[in-house]
Amino acid sequence: MNFLFCPSTLCLLGQQKKFEISVWSMQKRLPLPIVHHPAYDAADLSDTHRFPMRKFRALAETLVADGLVSAKDGFHVPAPAPESWLALAHSRIYVDQVLNGTLPASVARDIGFPLDNAAAGRAVAFRGRCATAGTVLTATLALEHGLACNTAGGSHHARYEQGAGFCVFNDVAVAIRVLQADHRIGSALIIDLDVHQGDGTALMFADDDEITTVSMHAERNYPHPKAQSDMDVALPDAMEDAAYLARLRQMLETLPSRIQPDIVFYNAGVDPHADDRLGRLSLTDEGLRQRDALVLSHCMTHGWPVACVIGGGYSRDIEGLGRRHSIIHQVASEMWVNPALSSAG
Ligand SMILES: [Zn+2]
Numbered sequence: 001m002n003f004l005f006c007p008s009t010l011c012l013l014g015q016q017k018k019f020e021i022s023v024w025s026m027q028k029r030l031p032l033p034i035v036h037h038p039a040y041d042a043a044d045l046s047d048t049h050r051f052p053m054r055k056f057r058a059l060a061e062t063l064v065a066d067g068l069v070s071a072k073d074g075f076h077v078p079a080p081a082p083e084s085w086l087a088l089a090h091s092r093i094y095v096d097q098v099l100n101g102t103l104p105a106s107v108a109r110d111i112g113f114p115l116d117n118a119a120a121g122r123a124v125a126f127r128g129r130c131a132t133a134g135t136v137l138t139a140t141l142a143l144e145h146g147l148a149c150n151t152a153g154g155s156h157h158a159r160y161e162q163g164a165g166f167c168v169f170n171d172v173a174v175a176i177r178v179l180q181a182d183h184r185i186g187s188a189l190i191i192d193l194d195v196h197q198g199d200g201t202a203l204m205f206a207d208d209d210e211i212t213t214v215s216m217h218a219e220r221n222y223p224h225p226k227a228q229s230d231m232d233v234a235l236p237d238a239m240e241d242a243a244y245l246a247r248l249r250q251m252l253e254t255l256p257s258r259i260q261p262d263i264v265f266y267n268a269g270v271d272p273h274a275d276d277r278l279g280r281l282s283l284t285d286e287g288l289r290q291r292d293a294l295v296l297s298h299c300m301t302h303g304w305p306v307a308c309v310i311g312g313g314y315s316r317d318i319e320g321l322g323r324r325h326s327i328i329h330q331v332a333s334e335m336w337v338n339p340a341l342s343s344a345g
Contacts, residue, residue, distance in 0.1 A: 032336040033141040033148040034068065034329060036060045036075035037130040040152040042123060051112065051166045052314060058322025059151050059310070066326065068333050075151075076141060078133035080126060085136065086169055088177035089204065091161050098125050098168060111163040128168035131155065135171035135309055136178050139263060142307040143184060147296070147336055149329050153309030154267040156198035157223065164200065165222060172265045172309060173204045176211060179263070186210055189261035189304070191295055192217075192229075193248070194269025194311035195279040199227035212259050216251060218272070218280040231255070237280045241287030244272070248291060252298045264304045266295055268328040269311025270321075277314040285324065292331040293341075300335060300342035308332060 040060075042053035063069045086095045097103045101121035108115040115121045131152040141148035155167030163169065172190060179185040187210040192198035197217040205211040212230045219234035226232070233251050235244070270288055271279040283291070299306045308328050315321040335341050 030145070031070060031073050032068065032329070032333045033076055033138075033145055034063060034151065035078060035134045035138045035141070035148065036063075036069075036151040037077050037134055039080075039127055039130040040134070042127060052316070052318055052321055054318050055313065055321045055325060056152055058318045059325045060322075062319075062322045062326045063151070063329055066330070068326070068329050076137055076148075078130060078137040080129035081133035081136065081169075081174065085174055085178050086129070086132065088181060089160070089170055089173040090158070094160075094162050098128065098163075101125070107162045110165075111168060112166050113168075124168060128155075132169045132171040132174050135265075135307065136175045138309070139175045139179055139265070139307040140184075142263060142305040143179070146305050147300070147308075147332055148306075149308040149310075149332050151310060151325075151329075154192075154194060154269060154311035155200075156192055156194060156267060156311070157196070157200045159200040159203045165196070166312075167200065170200050170204060172267070173201060175265070175307070180210075185262035187259075187261045188212070189255075189259055189264045190214060190267070191264060192267040192269075192311075193272070193291060193295070194267050195271040195276070195281055196222050196269070196312060197226050197232065197234075198229065198267065199223045202227040202229040202232075212255075212261065214251070214255070216248065221278070221280050235281065238282045240282045241284055241290070244281065244283055244287060245290055245294065248294055252294065260302075261304055264299050264306045266299070266306055266308045266328075267311040268292055268295075268308055270313035270324045270327070271311070273313070273324060275315065277316075278312070279314075285327065288324070288327050289331055292328045293335070296332060296335050297342040300339065306332075 040056035134150045135153040138148045138150040153171045157165035158167040158170035176188050189212045192215040195218050198215045202213045214231040215229045216233035272281040272283045274282040310325050
């Protein structure tokens with residue numbers, strides 16, 4: 001597997017023209033920008049752990065095997081996020097605790113990764129820094145090219161003062177704050193279709209009029225209690241493709257017309273799938289594909305750049321899970337190559 005190394009994500013945050021819809025036709029000969037770092041995978045985490053950490057490598061291998069990432073071009077690889085980026089969205093105390101391995105036991109329990117020794121703590125911190133920087137790089141590439149996908153990200157349970165639910169740093173929140181600090185964006189829309197509510201993200205932007213948070217999730221699933229997003233769509237258990245897609249169309253059509261985001265972050269979690277161990281919905285692979293196509297086509301027809309993150313997905317079948325996570329990259333690549341597909345959604 002080859003990688004296209006970027007010496008620093010910072011180098012991509014210079015003065016660049018804001019995305020214009022005409023860029024689509026000029027970019028279509030280039031491959032869709034896809035971001036990956038080998039450290040997304042956690043070789044130190046047991047295969048019996050509830051979080052299937054080896055899925056990131058499986059996803060990357062699927063993308064190469066399917067030709068979405070060529071041996072020649074490789075992945076875009078982020079440099080680990082510096083502490084200063086993390087502290088734009090999280091409390092300095094929490095960032096220091098993660099990076100120095102001094103998290104209180106109660107917070108480590110809320111996060112859910114083994115942090116009971118120094119090596120495990122360092123691995124979790126490094127992985128969090130890489131995944132977060134990956135979303136910053138994905139967003140930067142989306143602003144430049146109109147569309148880009150990470151192979152991790154969507155840690156939406158992490159809030160200002162601590163992580164939770166397998167989420168260490170809220171990568172989307174950090175990316176928004178980094179891009180705002182660099183004057184690359186003012187506003188952003190977060191469309192979160194992971195089966196769990198994006199409670200950390202909702203809390204972080206609750207008082208921020210520039211950031212619109214939308215979460216469509218299974219009502220009876222974690223977290224309890226829910227936070228309040230700008231728009232929450234709570235779904236009943238066992239909802240299948242047709243009803244889900246109809247509800248999604250309705251949600252997209254009712255987004256307030258005043259929302260004209262400089263960028264969209266799309267959390268394409270695959271845990272609404274019927275076979276997911278932690279989800280409560282009953283979508284199929286085809287349902288997920290149509291879901292992703294609906295979201296991307298809605299954004300593209302409005303001329304909104306989209307940064308995709310993969311969100312949650314839980315299965316013991318790691319190869320199958322990696323393939324399921326690749327659906328968003330497949331759909332994005334198809335629209336990247338043929339933008340006309342976006343108007344068909
Ligand atoms: Zn989830």
